[in-house]
Amino acid sequence: MDLEADLAVARGLDVDVIADAIESIGFECTRCGKCCRGLDGEDHTATIFPEEIREIQRDGDPEWSAIARPMPFGLTEADDGTTTGETFEWALQTGACGDCTFYDADGEKCSIYDRRPLLCRTYPFSLSIGDGEAEAGSMDSVVDREGPVRAHECEGLGRDVSRADAEELAGTLKERAIREREEAIGVRDNYQPTDVDGVVVHDSEGAKRPDGSPIGSEHS
Ligand code: SF4
Numbered sequence: 001m002d003l004e005a006d007l008a009v010a011r012g013l014d015v016d017v018i019a020d021a022i023e024s025i026g027f028e029c030t031r032c033g034k035c036c037r038g039l040d041g042e043d044h045t046a047t048i049f050p051e052e053i054r055e056i057q058r059d060g061d062p063e064w065s066a067i068a069r070p071m072p073f074g075l076t077e078a079d080d081g082t083t084t085g086e087t088f089e090w091a092l093q094t095g096a097c098g099d100c101t102f103y104d105a106d107g108e109k110c111s112i113y114d115r116r117p118l119l120c121r122t123y124p125f126s127l128s129i130g131d132g133e134a135e136a137g138s139m140d141s142v143v144d145r146e147g148p149v150r151a152h153e154c155e156g157l158g159r160d161v162s163r164a165d166a167e168e169l170a171g172t173l174k175e176r177a178i179r180e181r182e183e184a185i186g187v188r189d190n191y192q193p194t195d196v197d198g199v200v201v202h203d204s205e206g207a208k209r210p211d212g213s214p215i216g217s218e219h220s
Contacts, residue, residue: 003188006130007181010174013127013148018170019163021146022125027169028159033108035123035154038098046092046100047071048117049183050203053090053212055115064212066101069093070201086200088187092117118176122169124154127177149173 038044053067071089078084093101102111110116127148144151151157161169186204194200194207196215201208207215 002130003181003185007178007185009129010127010177010181013129013174013177015167015170015174017147018127018149018173019166021149022166022169023161023163024146025125025144025149025151026158027124027151027154027161028156030156030159031108032155033103033105035120036100036103036110037105038094041098043072043094043098044092044100044103045072046117046119048090048092048119049179050090050205052115052117056112059112059115065093065210067093068212070199070210075199083199084197086202088202090201090203118172118179121172122176124152124157125169125173126150126152127173129177129181 035046036044048068053064056062056067057064068090069092070087071091072083072087073089074087075083075085095101095103099105100110102116103109104111110120128145128150129148141153142150143153144157183204187202190204190206191202192207194215196207196209199210200215201210205214209215
């Protein structure tokens with residue numbers, strides 16, 4: 001996979017073309033909350049970037065682990081409940097019932113709406129660039145496609161969308177596509193094997209513990 005080539009493609013995306021596709025597919029959020037909740041016994045799983053975690057920390061200074069958890073894919077859980085392994089992304093933290101920790105079930109809304117991650121801002125859409133369907137960014141499958149735009153399962157699809165809203169969403173999708181590739185390049189370039197016990201998250205800034213604290217070079 002040539003990440004630099006994919007990044008160049010992402011930077012060159014035509015927002016008007018993406019907006020055309022979104023208009024063609026159609027979308028209006030019904031506020032059903034399904035994209036914020038754990039479903040079918042599975043915890044909610046959505047990518048969040050390190051700087052997005054810090055952006056949420058700005059308001060009230062919550063701890064890193066109150067916002068994000070290591071993406072569980074690739075980690076191993078032992079019989080005694082301890083988890084070990086390396087992972088390469090952060091996921092939005094979940095509550096006891098498996099929903100996103102920021103989902104207000106009583107109010108049926110996101111409690112950090114203005115600072116929600118790019119993945120949340122762009123759901124149910126994603127862009128396919130070079131790596132096919134790899135960036136679905138959610139637990140479900142592609143249900144519609146228009147050029148590079150992929151639509152994932154959502155009851156809001158097929159509804160009328162204004163040109164202004166389609167263009168705003170298209171711009172955010174492009175921003176996400178660029179950020180995803182910048183993050184992947186950062187992870188690749190900053191990866192250093194560690195001998196630290198437990199879980200290690202390798203993000204674009206280096207290796208971190210599950211609480212977000214950097215792992216020092218003395219462990220590499
Ligand atoms: S951050 Fe907000 S929009 Fe994103 S999954 Fe959580 S509750 Fe939903």
